[in-house]
Amino acid sequence: MEIREPTPAAADRIREVVDSSLTASFRLSPAQIDGLVDDQFADEAVTDKREDEETLLQVAETSSEIEDTTITGFVDGRLEDGWGEIRWLFVDGRLEDGWGEIRWLFVDPEHRGKGIGTELYETAIETLRDRGAEHICVTVLEANTEGHDFVERFGLEHDGDRRVEIADESVVNSVYTEPDVGATRPDSTGVDTADEEFPETKRIGGQLTTTDDGTTAYIARDEAESGTAAPFFATYEDVTHTERHGFYCANCGSLAVSMNNMDRLECNDCGNSHAERSEESYDDSYL
Incomplete structure (x- = not known):
């Protein structure tokens, strides 16, 4: 298995992995899946992510005797800040006291059970820390039936929810952080749902x-x-x-x-x- 940055030609295969993963593991309708894929992973969106210095894109590439080398997993992360009005603070090319956020992680259902998701997650976290992230958070769509347990296996804890707009629909992202983090996590990608009260839950x-x-x-x-x-x-x-x-x-x-x-x-x-x-x-x- 090799973890690397995707080439421009990988966009089609990335969408295939995302689509099949959403279909297998997310509680979303076909229309919602199509909208999410088009909104987040269209050619232009993938190109913008690749060219954004603060965005991390990595794919898992595997090969076997039966098939040619193929992309079997994909992770999308970003360097964020918790500084309020101070947008960025770089020292020697590194983001100081910032956050590394994992926003999407997908593994092709046909290739699960081989440690691909774990390898993608750990490599992405290491890369974000190398780029200066002091703290880590992971967002998981509430509709992801398997992602919450996956993230908790790495010792992260639920730290609130964000309501975000994806493909003109309002959805809930659960936020997971390392325990006892004293820094304020970034909130630039959604609206905190703490004011949505749900008694007896x-x-x-x-x-x-x-x-x-x-x-x-x-x-x-x-x-x-x-x-x-x-x-x-x-x-x-x-x-x-x-x-x-x-x-x-x-x-x-x-x-x-x-x-x-x-x-x-x-x-x-x-x-x-x-x-x-x-x-x-x-x-x-x-x-």
């Missing part, structure tokens, strides 16, 4: 969950319906969001939400009810 495998008579319900923060007091969110019985459970009331944390034949929602515990979606219904940060 806890995290399991990076996903927001609640319980109903001992049954765990997974809350889909990207499937919201308006409410008079707070939004309702669709819930599922499984981590991949295939078996529907019902709705969660963000006003009181209840799963006792009923729906009439006109698809109107109402929380039986607090009275929060479904209303037509409008600018006045609730803060857009919930969407």
Whole structure:
């Protein structure tokens, strides 16, 4: 296996790896996957990343007796700062007291189980530190059903969420950092979701969950319906969001939400009810 920077001709293969990985391991619709690939990994986007001195792009290239050398994994990282108004501080060509952020890491599903993801991650972290990163953070889409456990294996801990816009859709990125980091992490790539209150919840495998008579319900923060007091969110019985459970009331944390034949929602515990979606219904940060 070789870890190297991609050539201009690698863009097509990078998109293939990203697309197949998203399809296999992310809780996203085909339309969302197409939008994300086009938004983040189109030819122009890959070229811009390659030419940006603060961006790190590396691919894993493997070969065997059966097939020619091929790209089997891809990592996208960036040097960020935590200095507020001071954008960058370089000393002898190195970023001082900055952050190295891993934003995307994909491994072709057909080549998993060979340590490719681990090699990509460790090499990317080493490269970012060589370039001056003092601290490390990793962002994982909440919809990534396997990425949260992968990151936690390296000793990183959940340190909040960001709501980001990708391909004109609002999605949630979970942020992981090294334990007991005293520095302020960069926030230039999203909006902190700390003001989105979800009572009676806890995290399991990076996903927001609640319980109903001992049954765990997974809350889909990207499937919201308006409410008079707070939004309702669709819930599922499984981590991949295939078996529907019902709705969660963000006003009181209840799963006792009923729906009439006109698809109107109402929380039986607090009275929060479904209303037509409008600018006045609730803060857009919930969407």
